[in-house]
Amino acid sequence: MMDESNPYLPYTVKIEDAWYETPGDRAIKTFKVNFTDEKVWDTWSHRPGQCAMVGRLGVGESMFCISSSPTEQGYLRFSVMRMGKVTCALHELEAGDTMTVRGPLGNSFPLEEWEGKNIITVGGGIGQAPLRPVINYIRANRDKYADLKVIYGARTMSDHCFKGEFDEYNQEGTACHLSIDVDEEKWPHFVGFVPNLLMEVAPNPESAIAVTCGPPIMIKFVIQNLEKLGFAPEQIFTTLEERMKCGIGKCGRCNVGHLYVCKDGPVFSYATLKDIPEAFA
Amino acid sequence: MANYKFAKEKLAKVLSGLSDFKVLAPALTGDVARFQEVTDPAQVTLDYGNSNVPPKELMFPETETLFKYRLGQDEVEASVPSPEEKRVIFGIRPCDAQAYSIVDNLFRWDFNDPYFLNRRESTALVGLACADPCANCFCPSVGGGPASEEYLDAVMFDLGDAVYLKTLTDKGEGVAEALSGVLEAAGGDEKKAADKQAKDALGKIQRSIDTAGIPEKLPSLYDHPFWEQFSDRCLGCGICTYLCPTCHCFDIQDESEAFDARRARMWDTCMFAEYSLHTSGHNPRPTRKERTRNRISHKYSYFPEKFDVIACVGCGRCINYCPVNIDILDILEKSKEAEAKEAKTA
Numbered sequence: 001m002m003d004e005s006n007p008y009l010p011y012t013v014k015i016e017d018a019w020y021e022t023p024g025d026r027a028i029k030t031f032k033v034n035f036t037d038e039k040v041w042d043t044w045s046h047r048p049g050q051c052a053m054v055g056r057l058g059v060g061e062s063m064f065c066i067s068s069s070p071t072e073q074g075y076l077r078f079s080v081m082r083m084g085k086v087t088c089a090l091h092e093l094e095a096g097d098t099m100t101v102r103g104p105l106g107n108s109f110p111l112e113e114w115e116g117k118n119i120i121t122v123g124g125g126i127g128q129a130p131l132r133p134v135i136n137y138i139r140a141n142r143d144k145y146a147d148l149k150v151i152y153g154a155r156t157m158s159d160h161c162f163k164g165e166f167d168e169y170n171q172e173g174t175a176c177h178l179s180i181d182v183d184e185e186k187w188p189h190f191v192g193f194v195p196n197l198l199m200e201v202a203p204n205p206e207s208a209i210a211v212t213c214g215p216p217i218m219i220k221f222v223i224q225n226l227e228k229l230g231f232a233p234e235q236i237f238t239t240l241e242e243r244m245k246c247g248i249g250k251c252g253r254c255n256v257g258h259l260y261v262c263k264d265g266p267v268f269s270y271a272t273l274k275d276i277p278e279a280f281a
Numbered sequence: 282m283a284n285y286k287f288a289k290e291k292l293a294k295v296l297s298g299l300s301d302f303k304v305l306a307p308a309l310t311g312d313v314a315r316f317q318e319v320t321d322p323a324q325v326t327l328d329y330g331n332s333n334v335p336p337k338e339l340m341f342p343e344t345e346t347l348f349k350y351r352l353g354q355d356e357v358e359a360s361v362p363s364p365e366e367k368r369v370i371f372g373i374r375p376c377d378a379q380a381y382s383i384v385d386n387l388f389r390w391d392f393n394d395p396y397f398l399n400r401r402e403s404t405a406l407v408g409l410a411c412a413d414p415c416a417n418c419f420c421p422s423v424g425g426g427p428a429s430e431e432y433l434d435a436v437m438f439d440l441g442d443a444v445y446l447k448t449l450t451d452k453g454e455g456v457a458e459a460l461s462g463v464l465e466a467a468g469g470d471e472k473k474a475a476d477k478q479a480k481d482a483l484g485k486i487q488r489s490i491d492t493a494g495i496p497e498k499l500p501s502l503y504d505h506p507f508w509e510q511f512s513d514r515c516l517g518c519g520i521c522t523y524l525c526p527t528c529h530c531f532d533i534q535d536e537s538e539a540f541d542a543r544r545a546r547m548w549d550t551c552m553f554a555e556y557s558l559h560t561s562g563h564n565p566r567p568t569r570k571e572r573t574r575n576r577i578s579h580k581y582s583y584f585p586e587k588f589d590v591i592a593c594v595g596c597g598r599c600i601n602y603c604p605v606n607i608d609i610l611d612i613l614e615k616s617k618e619a620e621a622k623e624a625k626t627a
Contacts, residue, residue, distance in 0.1 A: 007392040008347045008544075012355040036355070058352050058542055060535050084560035098355050216563070242565065243557055245533045248392040251549070252530030253556050255575075256565070257500065258583035263391070277503045281565040 007248050010055065010100035012036045013076070017095050021079060021161040022154075028126055028161055029091050030067070030079045036098065044104070046070055048111060048133035049239060049267040052103025053247045054078050059089040061100060063244040063262065069133035071140035076101065079129045079161060105247045106266050109134055109211065109237060118147040120203045122222050124194045124214025125154045128161050130239045130266070131213055139172065151201055153179035153194040157187055177201045195221035198229075205230040211237045220280055223270055236270035240279065256281070282448040285457055285464040286471050289444050293322035298460045299369055302405075305339050306371040307332055316370065327372055327439050330415045331596055335526035336377050339370060340400045341384070344547040347396070347533070352540045360543075364399040369456055372409040372437070375429040376420045376594040380526030381406075382432045386588035387529055405452040408433035412478050417597030419488040419610060425594055427486065428479035438475035445471040490610050492581070492591060498620045499582040503574070507619040511612050512573040514605045519550035521599035521607070522576065527592040530556070551575050577612055 003009050013033035021028040035041065046052075046066055055061025062084075068077035082091045093099060111134070119138060121131040131150075138145050150169055154160045157180055166176045179190040179197040190197045194214060203210070210231055212222045219238055226236050242254035242261045249263035257276040259265065273279040287295055296304055296319055306325045307314040314329035316336040346360040381401065388394040411418070411427035420426055430436050435453030438445040445467055448454045457464060502508075522528040532549040535542060549556055552572050558564045566572050584592035593609070600608050 004393075006359055006361060006395050009357060009359055057350050057355070057357070057544075058535055058537060060533070060544075087560070241559075243559055245531065245546075245549075249390050250387060250392070250394055250529070250531070251533070251546075252551060252579075253549070255579070255583060257578075258586040278565065281571070 007102075008246070010053070010061070010102040011040055012098050013101045015093055015095050015097050015099065016075060018093065021163070022159050024158070026081055026083060027091065028079055028081045030077060031090070031093070031099070032068075032075050032077050033099065033101065034075050035101075041074075046076075046104035047108035048137045049106070049108035049130055050104040051106045051247070051262075051266060052076075052078070052101050053105065053244075054080070054090065055086060055100045055102075056089045056093070057100060060086050061102065062086040063105070063241070063247055065130040065133075065239065065266070066104065067129040067132045069136035069140065071137055079126065081126050102247065106262055107264065109267050111137055114209050115144045116146060116207070118149070118203070118206075118208040119145055120149045120151065120208060120210045122194060122198055122210060122212040122214075122226075123150075123152045124218040125159060126161060127212075127214030127218070128152055129213075131211060132162060132165075134211055135169065135174075139169075139174075146207070148174045149201065149203055150174060150176045151194065151198055152176070153181070153190075153197055155181045157184050193221070194218050195225045198222055198225050202229060205232070205235060209235055209237065213239050216280065233271035233274055234269055237267060238270065238273070239266040240268060240273075241266060282450070282454060283457065284467040284472060285446040285448070285460075286443050286467040287446065287460075287464050289327070289439070289442055291463065292325065292327065292444070295460060295463050296322040296325055296371065298463045299371070299456070301459055302367045302369040302456070304369055304371055305336070305404075316373075319371075325372070327409060327437075327444070330411075330413070331374060331376075331418075331598065333524065333598075333602070335380065335524060335596065335598065336370060336373055337380060337384070337526045337528075339368075340381060340397055340404070341529065341531075341548075344545055345396060346543045346545050349541070349543045352537055352542050357544075361395045362399045362403070364402045366403045368400070368404040369407055370404055371407045373406050373433075374411060374596070375408055375427065375431075375433065375436075376418075376425050376596045377526050378406050378408055378432040379420075379425050379429065379594045380596075383527050383584075383588075383590055383592055383594070384529050386590065387584075390587075405434045405456050406432070407446075407453065407456055408436040410436055410438050410475070410479060411482050412439060414482055414486050415597055415601070417488055417600040417608075418486055419490060419595035419597065421483065421486055421595070422489045422492060423591050423593050423595045426479075427482035428475075438471075438478055440471060440474050440478070443471065445475045447475075488597075488610055490613050492613075494620075495613060495616065496582045496585040496591065499578050499616060501623065502616055502619055505619050505623070507615050508570050508574045510615065511607050512568070512570040514607060515552070515569045515573055516605055517552055517554075517569055517572070518604060519552040520602050520604070521609075522550040522552055523548055524598040524602055526594060526596060526598070527580070551579070573607075573612075577609065577616075581613065
């Protein structure tokens with residue numbers, strides 16, 4: 001846990017490795033980091049779905065999901081899309097540089113409650129980042145869960161994150177269903193939007209949990225289609241994001257209705273969100 | 282606890298007697314009262330209604346440093362106020378003290394905020410009961426009152442020539458002890474006069490709202506057009522939130538001069554578009570309709586849902602200072618009418 005006497009003070013982490021997942025103006029870069037003070041690991045514990053404020057002194061910090069599972073030990077991973085002031089400043093950093101981490105923050109996926117069930121992840125673009133720790137947690141505890149299905153799409157082939165990892169899942173027997181929005185040469189998989197890919201795969205809702213994350217518009221249609229497939233709201237989970245400053249439920253801005261995304265979330269079941277119109281605003 | 286009094290003309294002497302404390306009190310600049318550290322007791326006034334700027338800034342400054350650092354280095358130095366510093370807020374209105382206790386809930390919610398809470402701990406609140414509530418005061422509707430003692434360490438009643446001071450907690454008694462040479466014991470007459478003043482003041486309150494049912498019913502009006510009657514007029518200036526003693530939202534920014542840098546937090550407001558604007562350009566609250574709805578819903582529904590208390594103390598500032606006369610009581614009454622109509626047609 002963070003310094004309990006002052007939750008605004010960040011840890012310093014050193015970047016052990018950094019690489020681009022995707023190219024372009026809105027490139028996604030993954031940072032693999034370790035605490036400069038190794039003793040932090042004695043008290044650090046996070047769960048899949050939790051977040052952290054990642055930043056650079058002199059610039060600021062923003063909230064990102066921790067894209068590594070706690071079963072991956074000795075490092076944390078963050079995958080950051082270049083969008084604004086903080087993310088541009090983070091993209092300038094390379095292995096050997098330091099940045100700041102404040103966390104872990106927020107709630108997590110109730111993975112214990114899901115034991116014995118079939119798990120389906122439905123991701124779009126950078127929305128795969130919070131699903132990656134769920135997948136890796138299940139891979140590390142494979143006997144506790146039934147079938148695992150990974151459904152993932154991005155706009156183009158080059159926009160796919162975590163590319164090599166889907167082959168690894170496949171080799172282990174986890175079915176991966178991939179898509180791109182518009183056809184490209186040499187693309188052997190589905191062409192179309194992720195909600196359509198979901199209908200093509202048509203997972204059985206019986207004893208199943210579906211977890212989805214992606215752009216808000218994608219989440220909306222994925223949930224609609226999951227309901228068409230027979231999934232009950234209690235079987236559907238997603239993570240939300242809003243603008244954040246403090247990450248600890250004080251600064252106000254990330255509320256959807258009476259829920260603070262930073263503290264009550266970011267993980268919500270659709271059973272909770274369906275009665276909160278602002279959740280999909 | 283004990284009852285004291287002092288002659289009003291000796292106010293400066295009382296304030297000077299508190300030399301062991303950092304004394305924060307309403308002082309006049311022209312005819313505007315604002316809470317500040319007392320350097321000249323002669324500036325301090327007990328003849329004010331409600332200060333324009335609420336004393337929330339004494340616990341939660343408009344801008345404050347969270348920590349300092351040197352650009353290019355990884356070490357940071359926290360700038361947390363000491364809980365040991367002895368402070369007294371002298372002459373705070375009961376509503377503004379109640380506001381602290383409401384915001385306490387948030388600043389203690391799982392993560393303790395040491396900046397706010399250390400100041401709270403180190404500060405004694407010597408209140409000043411209202412003899413003449415302002416035109417838009419409605420404190421009794423939201424759990425307070427012009428002479429409410431609940432959130433104070435001591436309370437004063439201005440009885441004309443004399444000030445009656447009643448201590449309510451050990452902290453308040455500590456302040457009175459520091460003034461042992463200045464205060465005199467008060468008797469039944471002062472107490473009787475204070476009780477009468479409190480009763481009269483309550484009778485002078487002109488505005489009210491029955492809050493029953495509002496927290497539960499407001500969310501059902503999320504899409505109701507009645508919000509637009511108010512948001513269409515709103516200029517988005519944010520004064521209703523900046524001057525609200527329970528509004529606690531803040532921004533965090535890094536600032537530097539040459540290599541000396543700090544991370545600071547500063548008051549922010551849900552009435553500004555940038556407040557909730559995503560980097561992508563998407564804004565979940567894109568117009569003043571959504572922002573007005575959030576301001577009212579936060580105070581009267583979301584906050585009570587979480588902390589079981591309405592985040593409003595009825596001080597009337599948002600009504601008094603709104604440049605286009607948007608009136609929170611008017612909004613709440615209209616919400617009740619709208620809800621009643623919906624319930625009828627449903």
